[in-house]
Amino acid sequence: MIARLLLYPLLLLLIFLLPRVLWAQSLYSGYVLDAKSELPLEGVTVTASTGAQAISNENGYFSLAAEGADKLVFSYVGYRTTTMEFPAPDEELRVLLQPDAERLQEVVITGYESNRPLLQTAGALSLIEREAIERFDEGSIVRAVNTVPGVRMEERAPASYRLSIRGSTLRSPYGIRNVKVYFDGIPFTEANGTTALNLLDAANIGRIEILKGPTASIYGAGTGGTVLLEPRRALPGEKQLQSGTTIGSYGFRRHTAAASIGAENSSLLVQYTRQQYDGYREQSAIDRDVLLISSIFTPSDKRTVSANLLYSNLYYELPGGLTKEQFEQNPRQARGGMFSSVKQNASLDLEGINVGLKQEYRFTGDFRNTTALYGLHKFKDNPFNTDYERNTNQEFGGRTSFVYDADLGSIGAAFTLGGEFQRGFETARTYDNNSGIPGSLRTDDEVVAKSGFVFAQAEFELPASFIATAALSLNDTQYEITRLQQVSSGDYRFIRNFEAVLSPRVALLKQLTNKISVHGSVSSGFSPPTEEEILTSDGTLNEDLEAEKGTNYELGIRGFALADRLSFDVIAFYFRLKETIVSRQDVSSVAVFRNVGSTDQKGLEASVGYTLLDEPEQPISLLKVWSSYTYSHFRFDEYQKDEEDLSGNKLTGVAPHVLTSGLDLNTRFGLYLNFTSNYVDEIPLNDENTVYADSYFILGARVGLKRQLHQRWGLEVFAGIDNLTDEKYSLGNDLNAFGGRYFQPAPDRNYYGGINLSYRL
The missing domain is CATH 2.60.40.1120 (Carboxypeptidase-like, regulatory domain)
Known part of the structure; x- marks a missing residue:
């Protein structure tokens, strides 16, 4: 009885205190x-x-x-x-x-087959990470690529890309030439030397490495540079569905959908994008569908396999170039006259499928092989102002490399040996263009393009933190053109073989500290003409065109300072190019190519970034400023045009000064803000240096909010503005254009906004 009387007060006390205890937890x-x-x-x-x-x-x-x-x-x-x-x-x-900062410094570079951290890589290169592409509307990769020094990307019309690394625009009136492109380590540039980069969507790309100058030691023929594209992949532990929509000025619509599953030993990404744009200019609409299937598997400790399938269906219109007077009067108009772009339905319809398979096999911890195979099929239907082209291309190729790591006493070494081969077969027909309809057959050609090279490289880790590299490649290119029909001259067969050429590269790097390194290199380049430079669009054969050859010298320093808040990368180079190929337009606006002597190219490329604030727990979690600068003192060294001596003139299409800067701000609450500015100096538009494109300064901004909603949903809403300064400028100039039609106007001030939604499975 007494025990029961004592228990009741204790229970009452516990009931009274329990809510207070729970409240304190x-x-x-x-x-x-x-x-x-x-x-x-x-x-x-x-x-x-x-x-x-x-x-x-x-x-x-x-x-x-x-x-x-x-x-x-x-x-x-x-x-x-x-x-x-x-x-x-x-x-x-x-x-x-x-x-952490140390992890950022250990970013691995895949270029030069070394797989070393950036601070241990001797060479001029720039990285474009995924977040740089997402600074913009992803309608194209032009603005993202133009954030790095030494590189200029242009759009003569939406999706009509032109890429220049250190002045290689000179021989590229349209398309991408003298620059080799790889997708997941598999050749994306075709055997004929051309690259249909517009078959890719910006959302397909996870990272871009740009190697500047001759890189023939590893990537074969070329004096411009090499671009390595990494596909988007599902990250380990990622299992989600994604969908996004963006709309903008002048009828811009873009829709994306993706499913991704990532595990420790495998990942699969299926991504579909559709983009439509009515166009800023008359006759400048675009309609593109892209499907990417990207996968990687590690079935064993020794073997890793990746497979990619890319299907693209692209249609875009070609407004044509304007004269200075037309550009000033109405930049939105298309080319007029007898062969107007609207009347002739100047456009390009391109459909292609590219399949690639790559395997890395590790025989031992010191010996490994990487082998890639690919195949592509492409169809092009191209009514132009003065003719009509219809081409079908089938191609296959592969690349393999063996790497052996060894210890030579106290010296670490890596030896690489490999090769690459491509073969393409193209049927190319040209017709009269009767208001956008194929007319009478002009020429009927079959073109077989073969391109291949073998390469070897040795790297040595020397005492005192030196790394020395010596490399060599042997390159060969051949075109076999069979003319089945030509109204004026009948049929014939033409074979052009650009004999094997040795291209060496030597480089030396000294790591001053664990955060700063200096490097220098000397490399030689060999760049044969592309098929389009030999067989022009009007069916004319350019039989005497020779390959370009050049030697490049460079010296650079890169690293981190001020408690890793400051990053910097500075390169100075001197490039001497012989048998320089330039392009001019004839009366029918067809590009004609020829060798003109030599060029002398001196330049400086610098990029710097400073993190003002990096505190994730603070309301403003990140505040960073960055800038890239390019100085180009490019001149024709020897250039005799008929009776006129153009030696000493500025290199056509190259701006002496280019400056790009940005500001990034992130908050703990998911709000972000990006500013990007771009200044481009005046550009000579003809070899005589009598016509220039004016300098311009453009500014863009994007603001958005990223939030994780409960456990499974993720949301991003954003809005942006391009060309905030409302500049009137040309983003894709037609160099040496006939009739003074140099200018391809870019859009004025324009806006976009959108939403991205993700769901974790």
């Missing part, structure tokens, strides 16, 4: 995300100041009960430990973890 919950990709991080340790701990799940979600906690500490391998002061217990937290 604060509950902290939220999501932990990668600050760059905004993807959830699984396995993050969350520690309260009271000692209580929790681990984030596969969705990045954590829940932690702690009494009187005044701080939470988030720690994860490879990321900077982050502390959140006085967290709100009843508010869903959003924590962004930044990769």
